[in-house]
Amino acid sequence: MALNGKTAVVTGAAMGIGRSIAELLLQNGAKVAILDMNEAAGQSLVETLNKEHGPDRVLFLLCNVESGEEIKAAFQKTVETFGGIDILVNNAGIFNEIMWEKTIGINLAGCIRGAYLVIEHMNKLTGGRGGVIVNVASIAGIGLLSCCPVYTATKHGVVGFTRAFAAASVASGYGIRMNALCPGFAQTDLFSSVQSRLGQFSNLAGANQELIEKLGVLTSAEVVQGFLELVTDETKNGQALIVLPKEKKYATFPVSPTD
Numbered sequence: 001m002a003l004n005g006k007t008a009v010v011t012g013a014a015m016g017i018g019r020s021i022a023e024l025l026l027q028n029g030a031k032v033a034i035l036d037m038n039e040a041a042g043q044s045l046v047e048t049l050n051k052e053h054g055p056d057r058v059l060f061l062l063c064n065v066e067s068g069e070e071i072k073a074a075f076q077k078t079v080e081t082f083g084g085i086d087i088l089v090n091n092a093g094i095f096n097e098i099m100w101e102k103t104i105g106i107n108l109a110g111c112i113r114g115a116y117l118v119i120e121h122m123n124k125l126t127g128g129r130g131g132v133i134v135n136v137a138s139i140a141g142i143g144l145l146s147c148c149p150v151y152t153a154t155k156h157g158v159v160g161f162t163r164a165f166a167a168a169s170v171a172s173g174y175g176i177r178m179n180a181l182c183p184g185f186a187q188t189d190l191f192s193s194v195q196s197r198l199g200q201f202s203n204l205a206g207a208n209q210e211l212i213e214k215l216g217v218l219t220s221a222e223v224v225q226g227f228l229e230l231v232t233d234e235t236k237n238g239q240a241l242i243v244l245p246k247e248k249k250y251a252t253f254p255v256s257p258t259d
């Protein structure tokens with residue numbers, strides 16, 4: 001899929017990894033709707049991006065991904081403004097083992113909510129032109145992080161959802177691909193706040209620090225290297241792309257237990 005002239009929606013894009021994804025999409029000729037619950041950061045980013053990329057290519061929409069109504073309204077506004085939705089990036093996420101139900105509601109349910117609500121705009125069976133969804137998961141969606149069982153569960157959930165949705169979409173003829181981006185640690189506000197939000201297993205902060213030192217820390221700009229491949233390469237569906245400071249690789253999964 002060539003990006004020039006396509007329309008993308010990126011959740012949680014006012015800052016961090018989502019912001020870098022929005023910038024990359026704009027640099028490649030796409031129009032972008034930035035959805036976020038941080039209105040001040042979102043508005044300020046749109047002013048900056050309008051100056052860099054010209055008017056009428058970026059839209060900020062206040063949206064909490066915990067609300068299906070707000071996501072639905074934001075998608076509708078995007079379609080009215082840009083004429084459709086070709087790409088959805090479910091990026092909004094939090095790290096909070098103390099408020100663990102909220103973590104599930106945003107990281108996992110928010111992703112499912114976004115995907116199910118964008119189907120009506122993309123589904124080839126109902127007049128849509130197809131599209132691609134990228135879910136921002138984490139390496140914690142492939143392996144474990146013992147300091148944060150809930151965060152780990154949400155990201156494993158996102159990877160499982162991605163693989164099953166991708167297969168279901170092919171089997172149903174929707175014309176919608178879905179892939180997961182799985183970065184290691186990245187220098188963002190979420191990363192900086194981890195120590196104060198560990199909750200039940202805050203005793204394992206030291207082990208987490210050792211893992212951070214072992215794996216290294218990415219910049220947001222480095223994280224999104226590989227993102228374009230998941231969007232543009234039509235052969236990529238149901239894939240999970242791991243991004244670390246020194247390598248990028250696709251995750252491999254065990255064969256079906258029933259084979």
Ligand SMILES: NC(=O)C1=CN([C@@H]2O[C@H](COP(=O)(O)OP(=O)(O)OC[C@H]3O[C@@H](n4cnc5c(N)ncnc54)[C@H](O)[C@@H]3O)[C@@H](O)[C@H]2O)C=CC1
Nearest residue numbers: 012015016017037038064065092093138185186188189190
């Ligand atoms: N920073 C890291 O080390 C890693 C982050 N990730 C994932 O990347 C994604 C982005 O994380 P970061 O950029 O690090 O975080 P961040 O905290 O820097 O940015 C997250 C953005 O999402 C927005 N947001 C949060 N809750 C929201 C909600 N309910 N509705 C709408 N917007 C909401 C925030 O306002 C913020 O603009 C998350 O899904 C995170 O789990 C994955 C691997 C590593």
Ligand SMILES: CC/C=C\CC(=O)/C=C/C=C\C=C\C=C\[C@@H](O)[C@@H](O)C/C=C\CCC(=O)O
Nearest residue numbers: 138139140143144145146147184185191194207
């Ligand atoms: C603490 C979370 C901070 C930021 C968000 C995030 O998603 C970061 C993920 C970064 C790296 C995850 C690495 C996971 C690696 C595992 O697959 C194993 O290779 C690690 C093996 C043992 C770790 C044992 C332990 O966690 O104590």
